[in-house]
Amino acid sequence: MIVGKVVGNVWATRKEDSLGGLKLMIVQRIDAFTNEEKESFVAVDQVGAGIGETVLVTTGSSARVASSINASPVDAVIVGIIDEMEVPGNQ
Amino acid sequence: MIVGKVVGNVWATRKEDSLGGLKLMIVQRIDAFTNEEKESFVAVDQVGAGIGETVLVTTGSSARVASSINASPVDAVIVGIIDEMEVPGNQ
Amino acid sequence: MIVGKVVGNVWATRKEDSLGGLKLMIVQRIDAFTNEEKESFVAVDQVGAGIGETVLVTTGSSARVASSINASPVDAVIVGIIDEMEVPGNQ
């Protein structure tokens, strides 16, 4: 899974029917060790994430294992909101 | 999913039978946060996208979950036309 | 899917039994918009492609959806020979 920061929302009126009702958010990947900011992408939010929160994102076919979206063409899902990352080597 | 801009069309007469009837478009990936232009690839259009439009693209096996193409060797599908992206941190 | 140019052939005598009879070709990825040459890889040819031709390649699990190879450990397949790419923004 990757760590990311929720940075925005996406709206699409014309879309695949099975995407209806899913919340689409823009997530910027963050390197969990170096905190370097990386590429941004769109993920479906399943846990009620908000702008600015640090989240855990599952990608690929595993994203469809998340609750209630196995029949949607989705390849990235926010599966958790990160409370804390402990990285001893960076202290 | 990734954000992209539709920049062209592709035609292939000799192809896998199961690709018949699918519209193939060239999409250039755009970073949803920084707007940086990235690599281009080919995606099947399922939502009636046109040149110049900003679209949402699903890749990998999840692309085959999109309507009517589960039996085609397709790894990227345009699943939505983006109306608006709201990125508070960039305002 | 990605656009590539067929640049060579690969021969392997010792290989997985299920790869027997498949034609293996070296393909160099080309950016469909900028024409930049990218990394090269090996793909199974399912459409009779020849050296120098521009082709459409499907990767990942979707490659196994192509005809007759679902039981082979294959992650890249040439699924079409490109006749024309029309990219208005580059004219």
Add this chain to the structure above:
Amino acid sequence: MIVGKVVGNVWATRKEDSLGGLKLMIVQRIDAFTNEEKESFVAVDQVGAGIGETVLVTTGSSARVASSINASPVDAVIVGIIDEMEVPGNQ
């Protein structure tokens, strides 16, 4: 599979139910030949790995084949703790 070094832990209270009870660790990818440090990500630990250990990580849908997590939205799993890597060309 990739080689990585366990560099930290991640805690997420609000998360997909099916992630409950899984140990999430931050892993920094290491190039197995050059020892170059690469990007970091989050993996589920299935073998009792600790901070500082060098581990083997399986990614993508294959991660779900690891024991007991096939029904969880997981795309990276620590599947082994590496005792030794022998690379003759680097001696």
Add this chain to the structure above:
Amino acid sequence: MIVGKVVGNVWATRKEDSLGGLKLMIVQRIDAFTNEEKESFVAVDQVGAGIGETVLVTTGSSARVASSINASPVDAVIVGIIDEMEVPGNQ
């Protein structure tokens, strides 16, 4: 599939049970056209490859289609030993 050179071995005593008996080798990816050396990773050997040999590697879920490992969390498998690569444009 990708082309690689076998550069080493990996040993892991503590590991997923289903990895037992599989030979793990370190493979350095080689660009099939330019011969450029790229990143290294770990692959299961299914064809009796040795250090220094040039091999064909299948990655992702397709790796699990290789013989006898469909129930193991494996995402890269050596599926062939390359005898010859013919790249006319490089002659």
